[in-house]
Amino acid sequence: MSAARNPAERRRRIVEAACDLIPEVGVGGLTHRLVAARADVPLGATTYYFKTLGDLVAAALEAAAELTAEWLRRWAGELASAADVPATLAALTAAYLRERDRMVTWNEMYAAAGHRPELRPLARAWNDGLTEVLAAHVGPEAARRAAVFVDGAVLHALVNDDPLDQDALAGALAALMTQP
Amino acid sequence: MSAARNPAERRRRIVEAACDLIPEVGVGGLTHRLVAARADVPLGATTYYFKTLGDLVAAALEAAAELTAEWLRRWAGELASAADVPATLAALTAAYLRERDRMVTWNEMYAAAGHRPELRPLARAWNDGLTEVLAAHVGPEAARRAAVFVDGAVLHALVNDDPLDQDALAGALAALMTQP
Amino acid sequence: MSAARNPAERRRRIVEAACDLIPEVGVGGLTHRLVAARADVPLGATTYYFKTLGDLVAAALEAAAELTAEWLRRWAGELASAADVPATLAALTAAYLRERDRMVTWNEMYAAAGHRPELRPLARAWNDGLTEVLAAHVGPEAARRAAVFVDGAVLHALVNDDPLDQDALAGALAALMTQP
Amino acid sequence: MSAARNPAERRRRIVEAACDLIPEVGVGGLTHRLVAARADVPLGATTYYFKTLGDLVAAALEAAAELTAEWLRRWAGELASAADVPATLAALTAAYLRERDRMVTWNEMYAAAGHRPELRPLARAWNDGLTEVLAAHVGPEAARRAAVFVDGAVLHALVNDDPLDQDALAGALAALMTQP
């Protein structure tokens, strides 16, 4: 299971290292050297597995999106068995707002997509996914509104020491999801 | 009024050039050389007026925040004379969602603040300012909710070809601002 | 006859690919990767069949020299049955001056020999061979003069859009081959 | 007159170093590092004065062409006062055939022009210049023939230990320049 002579594992480790680094240094701060050091592979390995740094960045963002997909599955599960959907979503969101690394990563994703159009589909994954999950409980418009609000709350939490608390979230989400 | 032999004007031109460049190349893409070329000043001028590149970036982001302050004053004016506050806010927001450069700049601001804590107060300017403006019309909680939603809509527009339209915005904002 | 599992054929394909590439990228532009891709063989094959890149280059230049040998045989045949040797040589040369790839390859050969003395015998093949062919018709001194002139004409054609035309060549070659 | 803080001199030294290196390592062997070391300037200086390596190479080849222009002026002088033009040209050529570095440099020039069309005008300088010089003494056709022959002799000398001797050159050049 070691990384040496195990291409898939090696590649995975490089991507994982890049992913880990994004919240620390940002997408723009990623360098071959930094990733290689974090992944504990030789410098040459990063260019062997990824033709360009852009490719490596894209792979890292894809991995981040994939992690988010798992995240979404958990949210879907919780909401499926929820008595009060907006309240449950508020609780889940409140927990999310305390995961600084994840929030920073997603903001980096949005910023990267702002400059590299080919990343936009990737950057849509989270919000579209959440909208879809919510649409199982409320109409598509209400679902979109709520998902958009969640992202706004993330942006707010990113630069405020006191993010919106669960009550505030619940109030807003209930308003957005209840209205026709 | 020429830039030569006019320190204040020169400095202003450099900052303006940096500001202009942010939507094009991102905060991470700013370099002394690039800014100097755009501002049409000698390379030395950029380091003469700003001790480090970080200082120049900060000045550019401050300028962006200042532009936003003007923006906010306009929104305050429009809302002061509005019959229907949520609808007017929706109209203003819909217009904002078509200003790609401005949105990209703000997202760069959030991303930068995610990595450089000293920029967080600056990054709060827009959302806090908008909250304050709205608080003149609805309670502070509703104002915050609405402002947060607007930022979520910006994020959405950044990566979607079809941003939320004015009706969708109006519906959501009305829900958020009407509920107690 | 396929290349797989047929060492000789595989080697031949590699050399041929390298030879093809010389006019395109120059001797200095040859790389294992480039040759492997062009020959459609795995990267490892190029180092398996040739200990070093220099060996591969040498093999490619040898192949180019061998192609030239065929070329020379044709010229010998044409001249053997020629009524007017200088005029026939002029016609053959004029045709050569339109074969850009071949000229570039030979110039690369000369340039390579300028830096790698071990290649000099190879680089002499063309001119010595031509001299020998011509010596069957005129004396050795005249043969050498004519061969030297032909190479000068190639160099001229390499950097001029209008190479020497057949009449000019015929005049010069007649003068060189007729004089004692 | 030191190179420090003397841009023109600095640039000159870099170009001169590059020029010196061409016969040793070939145009393809030039690197920023090599040139910087030979010129005894920091690595950064080579890229400061020449945006790309290609620019540096071009500057070096231009310098080589300029040296050749001086060379040509000398030949023009010698021929102007010559009793026997072909014999004098043969003597000058024989001397040239012993200047290995110069010959290698010119062959590199031709090879480089073979791959970089923008260098072709530069590569024509020598032969066109010589043709012009000779045209003052014989007709333009004879002048071109003779110049072409000289270049052929250079190519021959490049890969033969025994270049054409002065007598052989004189015979050939007389034949070429005497015929109408």
Next chain:
DNA sequence: TATGAATGAGTCTTCATTCAT
């Protein structure tokens, strides 16, 4: 035998920053 993986040296290039003028 054959080959994909691996890597370390080396390439061009960019750039923040310093500093002499």
Next chain:
DNA sequence: GATGAATGAAGACTCATTCAT
């Protein structure tokens, strides 16, 4: 005060070559 020159560190990327399999 102002600026062009200067440079060393660092970055992305390429590649010959080695080697485990």
